[in-house]
Amino acid sequence: MLIRNEAPGDAPAIAQVVTEAMRLLPQATGTEARIVDRLRQSGALTLSLVAEDGGVVVGYLAASAARIGEQGGWGLIGPLAVAPERHRQGIGSALMAEAIRRLRADSRGAALVGDPGYYGRFGFRAFPGLFVPGCPPEVVQALPFDGEAPQGELIHHPAFGLDQKE
Template sequence: MIDRTIRRETDADIPGIHALIAAAFATVERSDGAEAAIVDALRDDDALSLSVVAVEGVQTIGHVAVSPVRIDDGTGGWFGLGPVTVAPHRQGGGVGRALLEGTLERLAEGGAGGVVVFGEPDFYARFGFERVPGLDYPGAPEGYFQALRITDSQFPSGVVHYHPAFG
């Protein structure tokens, strides 16, 4: 059995991350195919706060991007999680769980106040994410925008603004 490693990206990982994201989102119904370009733009603008990969042997099988968000109430130290990517042939095998756990651990170590995510509600609820009344991302389908407090004692309120790379 090949050992799986969850770690921060290195420069050598970047081409594989781009290819992984493009392949994984190519058939996703709610995707416009821009996810790989978003991660590239975050990296180019030095707005990729955390980039975590899941690697088995020399193959990148998963990736999580984390970038700062701005919240209308002025709360700082919050981040947006995503895109979260697992190679299609590895989905359902615990890679996503390992990536999320590793990423949330790194955010806690860094003193993040909290994190928001736009994604599948049932998946993210497993990690403690929840819908927070008063914390909004306009246009998100019901339940698909959730938050998790990490070091903050309360949730912020207002509209959440992601980096312009998200369009």
């Protein structure tokens, strides 16, 4: 398996993997592939990683710039998706490890909204005072690279459609 940057022509395969993977999640909105398209179109993807096996896209991870409160320099991870038939094969873990490695080079930390049981394996955790309106506090998580606890609202790119400040 190869983890690489998205290449021209990958968008349809990425959309398919994201859509199929997200269908399995109860919190999925069905808009996740469109979020990736909007991030791509606006030039907001700081990372767009593909997991490829035998020439087939089997996983995807996006990261975009985010803020926590007034503090910029955060990398927001999401979506992370793996083709359903390839779950539990380490693909998501490989994508996440590569994303964290790359984000460490120029980010204050990484943040996401997701399952604490899964993302806790990578060092993500909830922090008192870290929030996204309407989200349970335990799913709003961060991995600060400097060890400093983040405080404030996790501000996503407008492509996520959360009607938040830029």
